[in-house]
Amino acid sequence: xxxxxxxxxxxxxxxxxxxxxxxxxxxxxxxxxxxxxxxxxxxxxxxxxxxxxxxxxxxxxxxxxxxxxxxxxxxxxxxxxxxxxxxxxxxxxxxxxxxxxxxxxxxxxxxxxxxxxxxxxxxxxxxxxxxxxxxxxxxxxxxxxxxxxxxxxxxxxxxxxxxxxxxxxxxxxxxxxxxxxxxxxxxxxxxxxxxxxxxxxxxxxxxxxxxxxxxxxxxxxxxxxxxxxxxxxxxxxxxxxxxxxxxxxxxxxxxxxxxxxxxxxxxxxxxxxxxxxxxxxxxxxxxxxxxxxxxxxxxxxxxxxxxxxxxxxxxxxxxxxxxxxxxxxxxxxxxxxxxxxxxxxxxxxxxxxxxxxxxxxxxxxxxxxxxxxxxxxxxxxxxxxxxxxxxxxxxxxxxxxxxxxxxxxxxxxxxxxxxxxxxxxxxxxxxxxxxxxxxxxxxxxxxxxxxxxxxxxxxxxxxxxxxxxxxxxxxxxxxxxxxxxxxxxxxxxxxxxxxxxxxxxxxxxxxxxxxxxxxxxxxx
Amino acid sequence: xxxxxxxxxxxxxxxxxxxxxxxxxxxxxxxxxxxxxxxxxxxxxxxxxxxxxxxxxxxxxxxxxxxxxxxxxxxxxxxxxxxxxxxxxxxxxxxxxxxxxxxxxxxxxxxxxxxxxxxxxxxxxxxxxxxxxxxxxxxxxxxxxxxxxxxxxxxxxxxxxxxxxxxxxxxxxxxxxxxxxxxxxxxxxxxxxxxxxxxxxxxxxxxxxxxxxxxxxxxxxxxxxxxxxxxxxxxxxxxxxxxxxxxxxxxxxxxxxxxxxxxxxxxxxxxxxxxxxxxxxxxxxxxxxxxxxxxxxxxxxxxxxxxxxxxxxxxxxxxxxxxxxxxxxxxxxxxxxx
Numbered sequence: 001x002x003x004x005x006x007x008x009x010x011x012x013x014x015x016x017x018x019x020x021x022x023x024x025x026x027x028x029x030x031x032x033x034x035x036x037x038x039x040x041x042x043x044x045x046x047x048x049x050x051x052x053x054x055x056x057x058x059x060x061x062x063x064x065x066x067x068x069x070x071x072x073x074x075x076x077x078x079x080x081x082x083x084x085x086x087x088x089x090x091x092x093x094x095x096x097x098x099x100x101x102x103x104x105x106x107x108x109x110x111x112x113x114x115x116x117x118x119x120x121x122x123x124x125x126x127x128x129x130x131x132x133x134x135x136x137x138x139x140x141x142x143x144x145x146x147x148x149x150x151x152x153x154x155x156x157x158x159x160x161x162x163x164x165x166x167x168x169x170x171x172x173x174x175x176x177x178x179x180x181x182x183x184x185x186x187x188x189x190x191x192x193x194x195x196x197x198x199x200x201x202x203x204x205x206x207x208x209x210x211x212x213x214x215x216x217x218x219x220x221x222x223x224x225x226x227x228x229x230x231x232x233x234x235x236x237x238x239x240x241x242x243x244x245x246x247x248x249x250x251x252x253x254x255x256x257x258x259x260x261x262x263x264x265x266x267x268x269x270x271x272x273x274x275x276x277x278x279x280x281x282x283x284x285x286x287x288x289x290x291x292x293x294x295x296x297x298x299x300x301x302x303x304x305x306x307x308x309x310x311x312x313x314x315x316x317x318x319x320x321x322x323x324x325x326x327x328x329x330x331x332x333x334x335x336x337x338x339x340x341x342x343x344x345x346x347x348x349x350x351x352x353x354x355x356x357x358x359x360x361x362x363x364x365x366x367x368x369x370x371x372x373x374x375x376x377x378x379x380x381x382x383x384x385x386x387x388x389x390x391x392x393x394x395x396x397x398x399x400x401x402x403x404x405x406x407x408x409x410x411x412x413x414x415x416x417x418x419x420x421x422x423x424x425x426x427x428x429x430x431x432x433x434x435x436x437x438x439x440x441x442x443x444x445x446x447x448x449x450x451x452x453x454x455x456x457x458x459x460x461x462x463x464x465x466x467x468x469x470x471x472x473x474x475x476x477x478x479x480x481x482x483x484x485x486x487x488x489x490x491x492x493x494x495x496x497x498x499x500x501x502x503x504x505x506x507x508x509x510x511x512x513x514x515x516x517x518x519x520x521x522x523x524x
Numbered sequence: 525x526x527x528x529x530x531x532x533x534x535x536x537x538x539x540x541x542x543x544x545x546x547x548x549x550x551x552x553x554x555x556x557x558x559x560x561x562x563x564x565x566x567x568x569x570x571x572x573x574x575x576x577x578x579x580x581x582x583x584x585x586x587x588x589x590x591x592x593x594x595x596x597x598x599x600x601x602x603x604x605x606x607x608x609x610x611x612x613x614x615x616x617x618x619x620x621x622x623x624x625x626x627x628x629x630x631x632x633x634x635x636x637x638x639x640x641x642x643x644x645x646x647x648x649x650x651x652x653x654x655x656x657x658x659x660x661x662x663x664x665x666x667x668x669x670x671x672x673x674x675x676x677x678x679x680x681x682x683x684x685x686x687x688x689x690x691x692x693x694x695x696x697x698x699x700x701x702x703x704x705x706x707x708x709x710x711x712x713x714x715x716x717x718x719x720x721x722x723x724x725x726x727x728x729x730x731x732x733x734x735x736x737x738x739x740x741x742x743x744x745x746x747x748x749x750x751x752x753x754x755x756x757x758x759x760x761x762x763x764x765x766x767x768x769x770x771x772x773x774x775x776x777x778x779x780x781x782x783x784x785x786x787x788x789x790x791x792x793x794x795x796x797x798x799x800x801x802x803x804x805x806x807x808x809x810x811x812x813x814x815x816x817x818x819x820x821x822x823x824x825x826x827x828x829x830x831x832x833x834x835x836x837x838x839x840x841x842x843x844x845x846x847x848x849x850x851x852x853x854x855x856x857x858x859x860x861x862x
Contacts, residue, residue: 044696049819053610060566138576140566147572196610211700212619213811214693239691239809243675247683248690402558402824405567423568433568443568 038255041232043503043523045516046245046254050213050238055195056180057133060140060423062514065177066236067216069515071117072180072201075108075127075159076171078425078509080517085509087282087334087425089175093122093202103166103465110157115223116183117199117206124159128152129184131161133192141178144423146170166463168470169426175511176424204229204519213238218518229519249498250274255523256506257498258514262320262374265496273501278322279508281495282331283421285323285375287383287488292448294414295360302485304354305415306344308386309488313346318378322496326489328478329430333492333510335467336427338475342482344489352390364393365414370401376417379490383415409442418446425511427474431458435481449486453477527852531845538841545837546598546830550591553826560607560824581607594830603834604827608820613831616816621835622706623693624805624812628797630709630728631736636790639740640783643747648774650752658744665741670800674734674807681730688726691809695723731808735801739793746789750782757781784855791847795840 038044051064056072059065077092078085091097094108114122128151135142135149150162163170173179186200194200199207204226205218218234237254239245242261249257250271260268260276269276289296289305296302311325324332328341355361367383369376377398384394394415399407408416422429433444435454454477461473482489495513499506505521561577562569578584582593597604603613646658682690693708694700698720701711708724754760755778763773802814813832820828 039697050815052608052819052823055610058564058610060569138573138580140564140569140573143566143569143573193610211693211811212616213623213815214809215696235696237692237696237809238811238815240806240815241671241675241691241809244678244691244807244809247678251683251686251690253690400557401822402556402563405562406557406559409562442562443570 038235038253040523041230042235043231043233043516043518043521044235044237044253044255046237046239046248046257047514048238048240048242048245048259051216053196054199054207055192056177056182057130057137057141058139058196059177062512065512065515067207067218068180068199068201069177069203069512070205070218070234070518071199071203071207071221072177072182073114073122073203074175074179074181076174076179078175078511080507080509080520083505083507085507085512085517087172087509087511089172089425092175093127093181097171099171099465101465103168103170103463104163106161106163106170107154108159108161110159111225112157113225114202115225116186116202117221117223118183118186119223120183120185122181122202123156124153125156126184127159127181129187130181131179133182133187134178141176144173144176144178166465168462168465169424169428172424172426205234224519226519230522231518234518246498249500252500254498255500255503256516260496260498262322262496265322265498266320268498275499275501276496277499277506277508278494278496280324280333280510281421281493281513282333282510283419283495283513284326284331284492285373285379285417285419285490286326287379287490288408288413288416288418288446289485289487290411290414290416290448291450291486292411295358295363295365296414298358298360299484300354300358301360301363304351304358304360304390305383305387306485306488307347307351307354308383308390309344309490310346310382310386311344311490314379314382315491318375318382319491319493322494323491324494325491328482328489329434329487330427330474330478331430331492334422334425334427334430336431336471336474338478341475341478344482344485346386348386348390351386355390355392360392362391364395366395366397367415367417368397368399368404368407368413369417370399370404372401373417373419379417405442408446411441411448416446421513422511427470428458428462431474431477432462435477435486447486449481449484451480451484454480527849530848530852534841534845534848538838538845541837541841542598542834543595545833546594547591549830549833550594550826553824553829554587556824558824560826563823564607594827598834603831606820606825606828606831608823608825608828613827616828617813617831617835618706620811620813620816622703623810624798624801624814625839626707626709627728627731627735627801627805627810627812628794629707630732631734631797632739632790632794634732634736635739635743635793639743640747640786642740643744644751644774644779644782646744646748647751647755658748662741662744662748665737665739665744668737669803670734670738671803671807673737674731674804677730677734678807688730689723691727691807693724693727693811694720695727698723731804731810734808735797735804738800739797742789742793743786746786747782750785751778754778754781780854784851787847787850787854791843791850794843795836798836798839 049063051067052061053059054068056068073093075094076089079088079090093110093114095111097108099106116122131151146163146167148164152160154160183200204221204224206221208219209217216236220229245257246260246268248254265276268274289302291297315323327343330336367380369380380396384396387394407413433439435449436458437450437455439445440448457473457477461470464470502524504524507517561574561583565574565577594604606613606616609616642658646655649655678690681688701708701715701720704711704714712721712724760773760778763777801812805812805814817832
């Protein structure tokens with residue numbers, strides 16, 4: 001009865017049509033080409049976030065450098081030795097350079113035949129223009145350079161830098177992303193804001209498209225004067241979720257995947273066709289101890305915290321072994337590193353003895369951190385546990401990252417935690433930033449460490465040009481700051497990245513995290 | 525006339541909503557501790573550089589001047605410049621908003637197209653096994669976290685079966701359609717690019733299902749309860765007494781009346797979908813406003829956050845206006861009362 005009713009008949013027909021339509025759509029989807037591996041000659045890199053801005057005079061974010069670094073050249077670049085990136089430098093646009101004995105004048109000669117991606121020549125004028133533009137912008141990248149530095153064109157292929165006071169890291173700063181040489185004609189024609197969304201350099205690649213939040217495509221610069229890259233295209237895919245990046249790498253839709261979940265790296269590396277490469281980095285994690293006020297102003301209390309830290313437990317338990325304990329402030333891999341420097345280790349008896357002899361006995365300390373780095377909380381908990389066993393109560397304060405920075409900037413904390421990575425390959429980035437009393441606060445000396453002897457040593461080291469002499473001074477200063485436990489020197493973490501097995505030639509440079517040498521990488 | 529009066533009134537309200545939203549977002553953005561200039565300059569930058577950036581961005585001006593400048597721009601359709609991306613906020617939102625809207629609309633279509641029939645069936649077969657199944661499905665939908673469901677369907681349909689893509693809006697090898705509407709499904713059809721359309725369709729299925737699943741439950745439950753209420757009414761008994769068939773009564777008499785309150789639920793759901801797409805977008809690498817706004821909040825990029833709030837609240841008010849207009853069409857009594 002019911003089945004013969006017109007409404008029911010109509011519904012039945014509708015359902016049939018729907019079923020047919022869905023069958024056709026499903027068949028179409030299923031029979032369409034399998035979700036294939038990335039095409040030969042195309043390298044697909046999966047990243048967690050879209051670049052913010054591509055302007056080398058503005059960006060200080062390594063995430064942006066994935067695109068900007070291969071799109072521009074600089075006067076100097078980091079050497080690759082035996083397939084490995086180093087912190088030593090060589091000429092990139094520059095064929096050679098000279099410096100005056102006092103280190104105040106530097107002259108660079110440009111290589112012949114260097115061209116921007118529109119075919120125009122890279123001249124000394126372009127170098128002057130780029131540096132003056134960056135300094136005038138006065139944003140983050142300009143921090144690495146003396147603000148009163150003068151740039152002059154000596155000849156069409158020679159550029160001269162004049163400094164007002166000696167600044168020994170100068171040569172190394174020229175390999176920084178902020179020292180990229182931009183095409184003045186493009187900036188003048190398109191306006192300075194153009195470089196936020198496009199590239200105009202002389203590097204091996206150039207940006208050809210940017211689908212915001214989705215992908216960026218780079219292709220070789222046809223006018224690049226160096227060796228032609230073997231890759232025909234590089235796609236940077238933005239995939240916010242780490243598990244999705246993992247799946248796409250395993251399925252072959254990505255050739256390279258960054259920021260994979262640490263606890264999953266071991267299982268990812270067991271998947272066929274996937275490797276997880278680990279490289280020692282210069283990114284360090286350390287505890288700031290407020291030297292200026294409260295219980296931490298007592299050196300014995302700071303030493304006690306250094307002895308009450310479970311370094312190996314943190315490295316094994318929290319970082320799954322993917323880190324190495326620091327030996328003072330200068331990390332291994334940076335010149336100036338002292339392999340014989342004193343290293344603290346967990347020694348609760350000694351810590352107890354030091355606490356008993358300090359003004360901090362029975363104190364309650366606050367430990368401020370944020371969720372920016374997932375490792376910070378377990379480290380804070382570990383510190384709380386070991387100090388708690390010694391009768392020192394630690395109150396954990398998990399703050400919004402901006403609030404935490406503000407607290408550190410004001411010196412409103414007892415213990416805090418942070419990461420640090422150098423902007424140029426010079427121990428200045430650690431010793432002068434961390435310990436010079438003139439850099440107190442968020443920009444560098446976050447422990448508010450103040451020792452006139454150390455000030456003198458690090459300032460002298462920054463004014464000399466002789467690397468051996470500088471190393472000696474820095475190591476001398478380092479002995480003092482280790483003994484005085486200015487910070488708790490925790491660990492330098494490995495940089496880990498997932499790669500398909502057919503991707504070869506990745507030369508990680510500890511100065512350039514998130515930058516891939518796509519000009520020499522190959523896909524087999 | 526009543527119709528026009530209502531539209532006029534609502535548009536005036538829209539102006540007040542936008543003003544209110546911009547003021548509240550501005551106030552909250554400036555109450556949050558942290559300095560956007562410091563975030564741009566980087567931790568290592570000297571105070572001199574940070575101060576320079578403050579001046580460049582006008583952050584050194586008194587707050588009322590900053591807000592006044594913002595409102596002046598807003599009146600001319602200028603949402604300011606993003607602190608983080610250094611691009612005009614409007615340009616950024618133009619790139620991201622259509623993706624979010626397309627995903628939300630397809631999710632809503634999915635939720636309504638399945639939720640309405642399921643709600644009807646559930647009400648008609650109240651307390652029967654099929655009703656139990658639908659109710660369980662509805663509760664599951666409402667209580668399943670989107671990121672969990674998203675990962676689950678990716679693992680199954682992309683990871684294990686390889687049937688559908690794991691993320692993005694279109695295959696890498698294909699050129700995205702020229703932006704006409706900003707909706708890939710429509711733009712690819714308008715340009716007659718079949719391959720791109722199929723790819724866009726494949727890419728939207730899983731995120732739309734994930735996003736729509738929660739609202740599927742809401743819609744099904746709403747329709748069920750409205751239908752149960754309607755089926756008890758006297759006019760239903762009269763219709764039955766007149767000899768109208770069971771399904772005729774259900775579809776022609778009860779359902780249209782049950783749809784009236786459901787239109788509100790569906791309209792509000794679109795607002796929720798626009799705001800709530802963040803997690804789904806993250807899991808599916810969907811290039812919508814979600815990731816943009818989250819990154820902007822973290823970077824204290826208040827022009828971008830304010831731009832987002834203004835655009836979404838604008839869309840929300842417009843959707844509600846459309847809902848009210850639909851009310852009048854569905855139920856002429858409302859128009860008469862107005």
